[in-house]
Amino acid sequence: MKRVLAVLLLLASPAFAVSDPAELLPDRAQEQRAEALGHQLRCLVCQNESVEESNADLARDLRHIIRQRVVTGDSDQQVIDWMVARYGNFVRLRPPFNAMTFVLWGAPGIALLAGLAAAVIARRRRPAAPAPLTDAERQRLADLLKS
C-alpha cells in the first residue's frame, strides 16, 4: 500500500490549476478577463485558493462557467453576481463594503483613531511643567554645581 502511494505521489502532476490548454479561451482579451474574474473568486473546496489557482473539480467547473459567461457577453459584474447568487459573498475574495463588513474594512481607520485618541489622552495627562526656580533655589543650584 505504501509503495503504491509513493508511486502515486511520484506520478502526481505539478500544481498548475489550468492543466488543460483546452480550458483556455481562443480570444486573448476574453481569456484575460476570465482569469481576472477567476482570481477574484474563492474556490469553495480549498478555501484560501482562488478558482483560478485551485485544482479542485468544483473550481474547474466554475472556471468553465466563467468562460462560458464571458463568451456569451456577460459583464464582469454579472459574472460575479451569478456566483454570489449561488455561493454568497463568501465566494468573493475581496468582500464588498456593507453593514456586515464595515468593521472589517474600517478596522485600519478605527485602529488609527484609537491610537490618536490614546496619544491625545496621554499628552493631556502629562503632569504640568514644574514651576520655574526661585532665586534662592537658583543660587543653591549654582553652589551645588560649583562644589
Add this chain to the structure above:
Amino acid sequence: MTPIQRRALLLAPLGAAALGGTAFWLLLQRMREGTYDPHGVPSMLVGKPLPRFSLPGQPPSQGFSSTDVTATGRPALINFFASWCIPCVEEAPVLMTLKQEGTPIWGIAYKDKSDATSQFLQQNGDPYTRIARDEPGNTAIDFGLYGVPETYVVDKSGIVRWRWAGGLSADIVQQSLAPLIQSLA
C-alpha cells in the same frame, strides 16, 4: 501611579487573555459538537424557491425535475451523494431510517459513474424515492453545493427551508431535521 491603577494595569491583560481563551475554548467545543464548521459556506438557497432543474435517471430509476419534487405537495429531502464519498457511506443508515419513517428523499448522484452508483446503492441501501444523475455537476452549482453529501429540505410550496453540508447523523436528525419536517407537514 496609584496602587489601584497598577493593579488594573496588571489585571487588564490577564482579563483579556482569559476572555480570549474562553472564546477559543467555546469555538473548539462547538467544532467538536459539530454545531460550528469553520469551512462551512452558508447556503444562499434557504428561504428561496428550489432552483429549476431536470436530470436524467440512474437506471432503473426515472430521472426527475424540480417540478416533480414540488408536485408531491409535501415536504421532501433532496440528497446529493456520490459513491466516492466517505461521509455518504456513513450517513446511509440515517437516510434509511428517514425513509422508513416515511420522508420522501430524492437522490442526486453527483459526478459519479452509473456503475459505481449502482454498486454503492447495493452495498449501502437505497433510501431514495427517485435517483437522478448530475454527472457534469451543473445542477449542484445552482444549489450552491460545495461538497457531497449535502441535504436540502424543501417545503410543500417548493421553498428550500434547510441545508446540511456533510453527512447526516442521528443527532442532527433528532435535533434539527425531524422537528423541522414535522413542523412543515
